[in-house]
Amino acid sequence: MDDEQVEEVFLPAEMPILPISEAVIFPAMMVPLVLSDTNLVRLADDCLAGDKILGTFAQRELISDEEGEVDEKDLIYHVGTAVKIQKMLRFPDGSMRLLGQGVARCRIKNFVEGKPYMKAEVELIEETVQEDSRTLAYMRGVANNFLKIIDSSETLSEELKVVVMNIDDPGRLADLIATNLDIEVAEKQAMLEEKSPRKRLQMLSKVVMRELDVVELGQKLQTRVRKSIDKDQREYYLRQQLKAIQRELGDTDEGSVELDELAQRIAEADLPEKVKAAAEREYDRLGRMSPGASEYTVSKTYVDWLLDLPWNESSEDILDLDRASEILERDHFGLEDVKERIIEYLAVRKLKDNHRGPILCLSGPPGVGKTSLGRSIAEAVGRKFFRFSLGGMRDEAEIRGHRRTYVGSMPGRIIAGLKECGTNNPLIMLDEIDKLGQDFRGDPASALLEVLDPEQNSDFTDHYLTLPFDLSKVMFITTANMLDTIPRPLLDRMEIIQLPGYTNLEKLQIAKRYLVPRQIEENGLTSKHIRFTDAGLMAVIEDHTREAGVRNLERKIGSVCRKVATAVAKGKRKKQSVGAKNLADYLGQPSYTGDRLRSRLKVGVATGLAWTQVGGKILYIEGLSLPGGTGQLKLTGQVGSVMQESASAAYSYLRHRFGGMTEHADFFNKRDIHIHLPAGAIPKDGPSAGIAMASVLLSLLIHQPLPRRTAMTGEITLTGDVLPIGGLLEKVLAAHRVGIRQVIIPVANTVDLEDIPEEVREAIAFVPVKHVDEVWETIFPEITAVRV
Numbered sequence: 001m002d003d004e005q006v007e008e009v010f011l012p013a014e015m016p017i018l019p020i021s022e023a024v025i026f027p028a029m030m031v032p033l034v035l036s037d038t039n040l041v042r043l044a045d046d047c048l049a050g051d052k053i054l055g056t057f058a059q060r061e062l063i064s065d066e067e068g069e070v071d072e073k074d075l076i077y078h079v080g081t082a083v084k085i086q087k088m089l090r091f092p093d094g095s096m097r098l099l100g101q102g103v104a105r106c107r108i109k110n111f112v113e114g115k116p117y118m119k120a121e122v123e124l125i126e127e128t129v130q131e132d133s134r135t136l137a138y139m140r141g142v143a144n145n146f147l148k149i150i151d152s153s154e155t156l157s158e159e160l161k162v163v164v165m166n167i168d169d170p171g172r173l174a175d176l177i178a179t180n181l182d183i184e185v186a187e188k189q190a191m192l193e194e195k196s197p198r199k200r201l202q203m204l205s206k207v208v209m210r211e212l213d214v215v216e217l218g219q220k221l222q223t224r225v226r227k228s229i230d231k232d233q234r235e236y237y238l239r240q241q242l243k244a245i246q247r248e249l250g251d252t253d254e255g256s257v258e259l260d261e262l263a264q265r266i267a268e269a270d271l272p273e274k275v276k277a278a279a280e281r282e283y284d285r286l287g288r289m290s291p292g293a294s295e296y297t298v299s300k301t302y303v304d305w306l307l308d309l310p311w312n313e314s315s316e317d318i319l320d321l322d323r324a325s326e327i328l329e330r331d332h333f334g335l336e337d338v339k340e341r342i343i344e345y346l347a348v349r350k351l352k353d354n355h356r357g358p359i360l361c362l363s364g365p366p367g368v369g370k371t372s373l374g375r376s377i378a379e380a381v382g383r384k385f386f387r388f389s390l391g392g393m394r395d396e397a398e399i400r401g402h403r404r405t406y407v408g409s410m411p412g413r414i415i416a417g418l419k420e421c422g423t424n425n426p427l428i429m430l431d432e433i434d435k436l437g438q439d440f441r442g443d444p445a446s447a448l449l450e451v452l453d454p455e456q457n458s459d460f461t462d463h464y465l466t467l468p469f470d471l472s473k474v475m476f477i478t479t480a481n482m483l484d485t486i487p488r489p490l491l492d493r494m495e496i497i498q499l500p501g502y503t504n505l506e507k508l509q510i511a512k513r514y515l516v517p518r519q520i521e522e523n524g525l526t527s528k529h530i531r532f533t534d535a536g537l538m539a540v541i542e543d544h545t546r547e548a549g550v551r552n553l554e555r556k557i558g559s560v561c562r563k564v565a566t567a568v569a570k571g572k573r574k575k576q577s578v579g580a581k582n583l584a585d586y587l588g589q590p591s592y593t594g595d596r597l598r599s600r601l602k603v604g605v606a607t608g609l610a611w612t613q614v615g616g617k618i619l620y621i622e623g624l625s626l627p628g629g630t631g632q633l634k635l636t637g638q639v640g641s642v643m644q645e646s647a648s649a650a651y652s653y654l655r656h657r658f659g660g661m662t663e664h665a666d667f668f669n670k671r672d673i674h675i676h677l678p679a680g681a682i683p684k685d686g687p688s689a690g691i692a693m694a695s696v697l698l699s700l701l702i703h704q705p706l707p708r709r710t711a712m713t714g715e716i717t718l719t720g721d722v723l724p725i726g727g728l729l730e731k732v733l734a735a736h737r738v739g740i741r742q743v744i745i746p747v748a749n750t751v752d753l754e755d756i757p758e759e760v761r762e763a764i765a766f767v768p769v770k771h772v773d774e775v776w777e778t779i780f781p782e783i784t785a786v787r788v
Helices: 003-007 038-049 133-152 159-165 170-180 185-193 197-249 254-268 273-288 294-308 321-331 336-351 370-381 413-421 444-451 488-492 504-522 534-544 551-569 641-658 662-669 690-702 728-738 747-755 758-763 772-779
Strands: 014-020 030-035 053-058 079-090 096-112 119-124 359-363 385-389 427-431 475-480 495-498 530-532 576-578 605-612 615-627 633-636 671-676 710-712 742-746 765-769
Touching (some): 014 038, 014 079, 014 096, 030 038, 030 079, 038 079, 038 096, 053 185, 079 185, 133 159, 133 170, 133 197, 159 170, 170 185, 185 197, 254 273, 254 294, 321 336, 321 370, 336 359, 336 370, 370 385, 370 427, 370 475, 385 413, 444 488, 504 530, 530 534, 530 551, 534 551, 551 576, 605 690, 605 728, 615 690, 615 728, 633 641, 641 662, 641 690, 662 671, 662 690, 690 772, 710 772, 728 742, 728 758, 742 747, 742 772, 765 772
Parallel strands (some): 014 053, 359 475, 385 427, 530 576, 605 710, 633 671, 710 742, 742 765
Antiparallel strands (some): 030 096, 053 079, 096 119, 605 615
16 A cells, blocks of 8 residues: 555544554554454454454553553553554454554544444544655664664564665654564554654654664674684584594593593493483583683582492491390490490391481490490491591581582582492491581581481482482481580480490499500500509599599509509519509509598588589588577578579478477577588589488488488478489489498489499489488488478
């Protein structure tokens, strides 16, 4: 259709309205229209039955504050284009495809009620033609810039250049270029509403310049990327040629040999599918890199780690229960709970092949053999052993590893241990788990939650590897001196096995079986040079060490051996016997005299029992009745608030029981009570000294001393009831160590007596009590006045 035909077209007074989404139709442009809505198909049918002209109006975007119920008449711009339908095609699904041509700009005057589609009264918009030199300049500038866009575009055809160069009409040129630019609907609508071709060209000039800048920038980026790719491809091609030449000459470089060896290792390695894919992918990257590149070493190290890890290599467990028992008995004395648990694990493994490795926590005081026990368990089970200490660890990356983006990044200690062991089911000992720290680098305890959880560690992902590794076959054993500092979620994932301190008799056997032979050998001696008597070893245990374990005991034995070694080195050949009488010649005077039984107890002194981090300890509680007072109670010796409350409860109950008696009136009204717990430099707290302090008060009241070989522990209430306490095993061992023959305990703690070694139960008489009156009847049987 030529210009004259477009200008002379007749527009009906009323015209059906077709909303157009995300597009603007300009006059003289051919446009395809697809109609699927039944109302719009009806609109097209009515147009085809009439003058074949309809109005196309772009839909405008809603502003946020216009959301809600909006009239459909407000959803379209009021300036659009009249389109004449040229062709029509119907489809079986009821939809219709139209080919139309814009004929003129038009404006909606009034909407006419029409169903099922919109109708409106429209008016023709006449263009204001301005053919002058300025308009011609705009035309040339816009056309030239648009031609540059066509040259740089992959979507605009070359035929469009011919059309643009042959258009003389400024309005037609502006409409054609606006139609083919990928710009916002609002910008196109503004150009459609402008009647002046010169102003449209002026608006279009800015838009074309902007789009041309975007296109040129994109071209620059593409050129830069293409050059980089071409350079890499060229280098790769030249390297391949160089390799071929070197092979022909029989002169292969070190890098090629290294890559060939790596390829052979990947092909021969027994790797899971994901791991093999990652190794091959990294190998391909290595092949395209120069050996001098910094990334080359990073990728090579990563592939080496993947190939060195035991993804599918497992050691066979030795399921001989008798052999395991012999090894455990050979290396450690006592510790029956741990030995029994390991035997149980082997028994289950013998019956069920895919049993998961246990996660044990050995808790006990220092020196009882927790760490060395791990090696013995590994030997008994037939597994490789790997140990690392968690004490003071503050960096989460020590567990999970560092990401490969960091310089010098490496896997965590867990993965490193598996590589060192060469199997995926070793025994890994996490030592000192109660001494983990945390700071800005993360919380290692939280990282261990996944490692020590049987439900999660089957796909443990190290940050360096970024590939899951199955830890469910690993036997984890952790050690701790105390459980209070271990986070509760972490503690919940472990099976706790308590290792109590050794009795003096157990220490004697350990010294004879393990410590003395080891120290004799380490100091270059033989049994011809030195001999320890049982009395001498017991004197070392009782007078020169005071510990739950045997670490310090071994040091003292080593000190004796060194002195004998010195004498032997000087030429003394006579065999030296170390006994209780001559022990002072080697170790000097006894180091521990305070933690001994006193030869006799004065009035107002009771023997209590205390728990410490290194085992149990006897605790003397002393009291004095001071004249000239008013019945006040005073406590000294760095006692905590809980112990102060226990003393107050004991004093109140004593006053309740005896305060009404005339013979005791002066004691409660005219005398003050001072209770002291030596040593004063050591803080003390807890409720377990309650019945001991009550006994001190009764001793002061009736002026009778307590039995020297009787110790007691238990919490007292205000009404005199005796409540259970903790740490009974350690306390009883401490009592046995110093020669106590009778221990008063709460009735509720009788269940704990099963954990007491048999030799201790035979040496000590245990008196369970429910009420403090029973305590008093036990220690003062001749004083019938205290009976309830």
